Amino acid sequence: xxxxxxxxxxxxxxxxxxxxxxxxxxxxxxxxxxxxxxxxxxxxxxxxxxxxxxxxxxxxxxxxxxxxxxxxxxxxxxxxxxxxxxxxxxxxxxxxxxxxxxxxxxxxxxxxxxxxxxxxxxxxxxxxxxxxxxxxxxxxxxxxxxxxxxxxxxxxxx
Numbered sequence: 592x593x594x595x596x597x598x599x600x601x602x603x604x605x606x607x608x609x610x611x612x613x614x615x616x617x618x619x620x621x622x623x624x625x626x627x628x629x630x631x632x633x634x635x636x637x638x639x640x641x642x643x644x645x646x647x648x649x650x651x652x653x654x655x656x657x658x659x660x661x662x663x664x665x666x667x668x669x670x671x672x673x674x675x676x677x678x679x680x681x682x683x684x685x686x687x688x689x690x691x692x693x694x695x696x697x698x699x700x701x702x703x704x705x706x707x708x709x710x711x712x713x714x715x716x717x718x719x720x721x722x723x724x725x726x727x728x729x730x731x732x733x734x735x736x737x738x739x740x741x742x743x744x745x746x747x748x749x
Contacts, residue, residue: 637687
């Protein structure tokens with residue numbers, strides 16, 4: 592499932608399934624293939640800026656096992672990135688707003704929309720406003736509680 596957002600990219604509380612949508616990455620595909628699909632969630636974000644929920648919405652605890660959540664592979668160079676985490680979600684951002692000419696990228700490359708991506712492990716964004724909503728993770732940390740999680744980004748070449 593993924594977190595549906597409104598026109599201001601604030602989660603609506605709906606958690607649609609990815610199956611049959613441009614958000615379905617359960618089978619490998621180019622990241623940009625569906626950037627311009629006729630989908631209101633993609634149009635609101637100008638690409639991907641959505642949280643993917645993997646665990647059936649369990650609260651992760653310190654020491655939970657690391658699970659493979661995402662794989663990115665670039666076939667020309669053979670570069671591969673695997674993301675392992677004990678977090679319940681991954682926010683996928685496809686650099687939809689990357690266009691500030693005052694801050695070039697490493698190597699002097701100009702910023703350009705959708706020329707980069709990031710995968711951020713976390714609980715669901717805006718969950719504080721959706722406590723009790725079906726399927727939302729609990730992002731509340733109470734006094735005396737410890738918040739500790741692990742994410743491993745593994746890089747290789749094939």
